[in-house]
Amino acid sequence: MTRPGYIKVANDVGATEQAVELDEGSYLAGIGLYVLCLGYCDRQRTDGHVPRRALSRVIAAGLECSEVVAELERVGLLQAEPDGWTIPGYLDWQRSRDQIEGASEAARNAARSRWGKARGTAEGTAEGTAEGNAEGNAPNQPTIGPNQPTSQPPVLVAVAEETAATSSDDSPQLAADFDAWWTQYGRVGDKSRAFDLYRWWRTTGEAPADELLTAAACYRDHCAATTCMMKHAATFLAKPVKGRSPIWPEWAAGEEHGPMDVGATSRLNDVLVAGAQAFGLTTGGDDGHGPHACGHDRRRTFEQGRSTGAVGGRADARRSLPPGELGE
Secondary structure, three states: OOOOOOOOOOOOHHHOOOHHHOOHHHHHHHHHHHHHHHHHHHHHOOOOEEEHHHHHHHHOOOOOOHHHHHHHHHHOOOEEEOOEEEOOOHHHHOOOHHHHHHHHHHHHHHHHHHHHHHHHHHHHHHHHHHHHHHHHOOOOOOOOOOOOOOOOOHHHHHHHHHHHHHHHOOOHHHHHHHHHHHHHHOOOOOHHHHHHHHHHHHHOOOOOHHHHHHHHHHHHHHHHHHOOOOOOHHHHOOOOEOOEOOOHHHHHOOOOOOOOOOOOOHHHHHHHHHHHHHOOOOOOOOOOOOEOOOOOEHHHHHHHHHHOOEEOOEEOHHHHOOHHHOOO
């Protein structure tokens, strides 16, 4: 899975000492290729090393860029090595492999800690409610008459106080954070229910806004890449229950959930179509009515694989190669 993240690029990247020395004809292409190399190094955690085959097969797949690379070498934005290039000063601005992995491990530990705390809170609340209901249903309880004060049972009072306290926490910042999260998630499901759960995680569950946002982005990217239908936001943010962990922290912790680039299957489809035709079939063994694993008709998938994503008669290497195979 490609690790979602960001790189640091100077806001005057085109006006640096090296950039202004680029040839006029290679200026825009050179800056663009340089930034793509930065992104690749961060995704693959190479500490600034760009393998030669990664440049030709992933970063600029199918593009002729030898002249642009030569210009980047000439001005010092890339430094040639036997097996590729290095980006001078990369670690001055970008995170190293150790820093990225350390941050990921810290996030996982923090998430596990919150899961346990949230689960304990939920179980404790359930036990307290059960005890309160048992007391309320005990025999010989005084009956409230017309002249007796009507007071709420302790359990209901506690719930009312908790609800009031939660509502008082609806600060403008919380609302703004939720709006950003809701937009990032894709506005799927009931917004008001999603906000109630988002507020619970931020207050009772003690979940940071940045982790909730990262989880939304990672999950949405996964669904887009795998063509799987997204869960409703309320389901994604559901509170922990006994015997089951919540969903969203798995995505905030950076855990892998299968290949993220399975949408680009043109090369595989070409092979399947050829095999089907060799046996006198046109739909890959399907009668045209059977569903694909993700709900797509196989015949349509095969035809799309034959007509899209091809460069010079071959599948688009930028989408068909798993990112983790290169650069190590």
